[in-house]
Amino acid sequence: MQLDDPTALPQAADAAQPDALHVAGARLGSRLFLGTARYPAPSILADAVQAAQAEVLTVSLRRLAPETQSGQAWWQRIQSLGRHLLPNTAGCHSASEAVTLAQMAREIFGTHWIKLEVIGDDYTLQPDPWDTVAAAQTLVRDGFAVFAYTTDDLVTAFKLRDAGVAAIMPWAAPIGTGAGPRNLPALRTLRERLPDSVLVVDAGLGAPHHAAQVMELGFDAVLVNTAVAEAGDPVAMARAFALAVDAGRIAHRALPMRQREVAQASTPMVGVPFWHQTATA
Amino acid sequence: MSAAAAPMRLLRLNGEPVQTACATLAELLRAQGYDVSRAMACAVNRQFVPRADWAQRALHPGDEIEVVSPVVGG
Secondary structure (H helix, E strand, O other), X not given: OOOOOOOHHHHHHHHOOOOOEEEOOEEEOOOEEEEOOOOOOHHHHHHHHHHHOOOXXXXXXXXXXXXXXXXXXXXXXXXXXXXXXXXXOOOOOOHHHXXXXXXXHHHHHOOOEEEEOOEEEOOOOEEOHHHXXXXXXXXXXXXXXXXXXXXXXXXXXXXXXXXXXXXXXXXXXXXOOOOOOOOXXXXXXXXXXXXXXXXXXXXXXXXXXXXXXXXXXXXOEEEEOHHHHOOOOHHHHHHXXXXXXXXXXXXXXXXXXXXXXXXXXXXXXXXXXXXXXXXXO | OOOOOOOOEEEEEOOEXXXXXXXXXXXXXHHOOOOOOOOOEEEEOOEEEOHHHOOOOEOOOOOEEEEEEXXXXX
């Protein structure tokens, strides 16, 4: 390609832009999904959403006491942002609980999107694969677009794919740890073995380079909450994650080099000065 | 039938015991002081009850009612 070829330049520029993600009937320009919990103030959450240019926000449902008057302002603020809402079933411990909560979420939030979480262990918040798959099957039959939170277990991911979920969301590490990918080979295997599924890394990402790392592997998006909300400056961190997600996506499309075990000079070896000269010092 | 003569039912509302004469879910929500115009959803005995059915959903002794509203989430 000639650099002075005017027809080539726009093509090169396009290749250096992150591409849209198509999931659950939506076309998303941003591959960074943002959780809405744990921010210091609602205004900071709103600013973080803007800084991240996030188009998908996760929300949840909790018991409402009659005397509770709060929460309405937050809810109206979230709605005013005009983003896709992805309600979760956090806290559910069985398929039946998750299905019922999903139905409640569909009515309240007016969306058939659901982030399915069925917890199997309260200490690690590790998802229960059996009830997650069972709930996914029921919810897909009921018309939901299911975003299924799961571990990095390959066979569970196969079962979720076969259930017809919209996205499979493996953890990088347990929720809220910020540990970053604990098992990159397992995540790489998921991507290789599920080339046609939408894969979103959910949970355990603590820093932008973690997001870039899994995006380079070819994951379609990441979901981040605590790493942004608990940063010293959540708005700046939201922007940093957005840049990292874009960088990782562009790098994935640019086909990263293969790693080698031994050194290979990057500077050409032909015509190396002083070649075959005997050291005289 | 006056309210005083209505049979009392012992239910659970969001995990707490509630003694009530209300015959339907809609009556119970009003009697408990809920502003039903706000964003909220209900389940009875772990089965979702659509808002359109609140007025018809009869309550029985031992029913377990859940009322939820939007919160932040990850």
